[in-house]
Amino acid sequence: MIGAVKRHFLWAALFSALANLLFLAPTLYMLQIYDRVVPTRGGTTLAFLTLALLLAFATLSLLEHVRSRILVRASIGLDRRLARTLIAATLRQQAGEGIGRTSRQPIRECDQLRQTLTGPAMFALFDAPWTPIYILVCALIHPLIGLMALAGSLVLVAVAWASDRATRQPLLQASAAANLSYGSQEQTMQGAEAVRALGMRGAMVRRHLAEREDMLGWQAEASFAAGSRMAISRFLRNMLQSGALGLGALLAIDGQISGGAIFASSFLLGRAVAPVDQLVGSWRSFVAARASHGEIMAWLDGATDDAPQTSLPRPKGRVDVERVTVEDSHSQRLILNNLSFAIGPGEMVAVIGASGAGKSTLARLVAGAIACDQGEIRIDGAERSQWDGDALAAHIGYMPQQLSLFAGSIRDNIARFADPDADERIDADVIAAAQLCGAHGMILRLPQGYDTMLGWGGMGLSMGQTQRIALARALFRDPAVLILDEPNAHLDSDGEAQLIAALASAKARGAAIMVTAHRTGLLGPADRILVLDNGRMRMSGPRDQVLGALARPRPAPVAGAA
């Protein structure tokens, strides 16, 4: 993707080359004044030389302006290419990551990389190849001055190298500490109400201060290391420039160079070492950009490819779960252990079990929110990987336990944020889904009805209202597979009755339904019940048989009807 904006960088490099040529203009001007204008008292020559210098400076400013515009364009182009891939890959990968992986923010890394690639640090890099040329010009004035420029540049490169060594580790630590600190604060902000009500404000402030302390400590260490190297670099540069004057004066006294060449050599030497000095100054951003580049590459390597897949026909609604196992990657504990069962079209399976038995994990897995570590899930006979992820998701209605509505209108939330301009049936389908689960009347009673805007995280509704909207979203466009995780958790008796009616209607049209439940009210329309215990299938069979077995004091296992 960086290759795609290569053209911009080539142009910027070309403009840098032209600009660096023009930087020779003041030197030539100075040489001409000392060696030609002053001895001959040539006023007209001076006027023409000044005019030429003016033109050179104007062109230089123009080139620098265009160069920075090109880099801004490259930055925008890079963002257009990279951001889409990264955001899509983030969402896809986090869904497929399974249990226990922390979320990372590759888009932040992308911003860091983009800013460095197109910021002032790059100008220093473009100017760096001109250092040898300026050294050569110094050597042409006098070999000793060339030698001084060469030695000075080498010492400055050594300082840059030392700066890299000294700052790399603290900068990486500072960046990790900053990610942790910002992420942790975001999490606290999401629970700000509970923090206030439970009197945890002081404790949370203490916690975030400690995290910031860690971040600031690493940043300070990096800044101290970089700062001292920068001071050494500046000192050397100043000394070199003045040293060149002194050396030039000695050579002029000896009659080896002209008076004008004294100042020209000092100026040229300054130009020769300037990019090295700038690189030392902007080393921090290079180190950060290199770390970001590594992160992004590692991240994209792990992301699955979007290879075009054969479109499969709309599923009829058969789900086969075959020997699936899900493991907590931190503790290696099995959360789901070798589960197999099937749901046919028009069949409803209820999954019950104690808290922590693995019901939600199973629902997330079947819905495609997470991936399994072993086993397979087939929809209409095709393994998940054979389906195009988004195409399959359109045929799955999933209501997670954490209801996850998003900022936007109720209509957009139910329509899963489909583009209304690209699809004119959206409104009718949204209303049909809401009517199916009895949410239509409730939505109409809201101030702006379907256009009521929800806040960040879907704020602005009661839990029961939120659950009804999430249910309508799951039912949007009659999906062939319905996975509902405790869909009655926040419903009143009226809402539960409407939910049962919606389930009956989905069954009647042939959807495969899986519902997890704590409350027995939902078990009525279930054909079969699976009982989970600590990630294993403890019992499975027709509803009444399982309920009967559970009601007996010492339940005997029921033959699996999967």
Ligand SMILES: Nc1ncnc2c1ncn2[C@@H]1O[C@H](COP(=O)(O)OP(=O)(O)OP(=O)(O)O)[C@@H](O)[C@H]1O
């Ligand atoms: N993101 C996660 N990372 C690690 N472990 C997890 C994660 N989510 C769930 N677990 C573990 O998986 C087990 C099953 O959790 P799950 O939420 O599936 O249970 P559940 O049966 O739905 O419980 P409940 O009825 O309380 O909702 C729990 O022991 C939990 O600790």
